[in-house]
Amino acid sequence: MSRSTHNRSLPGTRFLDFARLIFPAQIIASVFSPAVADLRVELAEAGPSRITRFATRCRWYWALCSLVLVAPLSVRTSPVTGSSDAVVTVPNGGWLLVLLAGTLYLGTWSFFGSFVISTASAGVALAFAMRTWHDKHPAMVVEPWRLAALPPVQINLSAIRVAGDGPGLIFAVGTVLIVVVGLPGLWWFFVAAGLGSLLVAWRLFLRRSTEHSGLLRLIR
């Protein structure tokens, strides 16, 4: 058995993999890793009895789920510096946004119905696609000083920055698809708008590339 296979079979490994997707490394190191390490110790001390081991597992997985909810509300990490600069008892804006979105979805269930499920699923899928794109393109330069200067987005959706890159395209296309699912009668409008914007984008691209090559000729 290889080392990685063995690691995968240890209790709590999949939970940690999941936690790494949504929490920064500081919270993983200070909250989730110690919890999973203690889970393994208690499970090892539980003995051979299947019932005791099952009860221990259930207790711990309940505790880990509670931690997922508690950690972002009780520990906030600094995006630039180390854990010693962590700020306490300030709610994490991202989680507040998730709570707000969940409440809105529940509140609009009676008249939006299944559209709520499709938008929620599509939103999660898009978020994962954008995150994966960012993970696979580490060449993007992060400028902490610029991030620090920006006001926090919190619940102001219009303040979310969408760049002209892969995730920006995923965001734009995904948003249009979600709206088309909700308002199928307007599909022709989005198709026409999409085609029109493609034409404008192509015209802009041609103009800028011509200007760029003209400048290059002047420099040479």
Place this chain on the structure above:
Amino acid sequence: MRIDSVPSLPRKERLILDLLVSAGPLYGLQLVKSSDGALKRGTVYATLARMEAKGYVESEQEELPAGAIGLPRRIYRPTALGKRVRRAWVTLAKEFALEVPR
């Protein structure tokens, strides 16, 4: 020192400091077990992380034996600031206890 910058010590943090001062360095699970149900597995690690950020406790990862696979456990001990805040709180509690009308 401004009044809003005086270190706070909520009940659970006080209990953790009491346990760490009386029993010495402990793991999170040991804190849960020695608190008689007052501390829960689902919150103690977040509380410890918050206390560490406040400077009340410090932690250290245990070293795994060579060739061992898995996660190292984290052991917690009170800092000088943590002990000082606890002492101050005890003094404050005694002071208020004396003022309770008979």
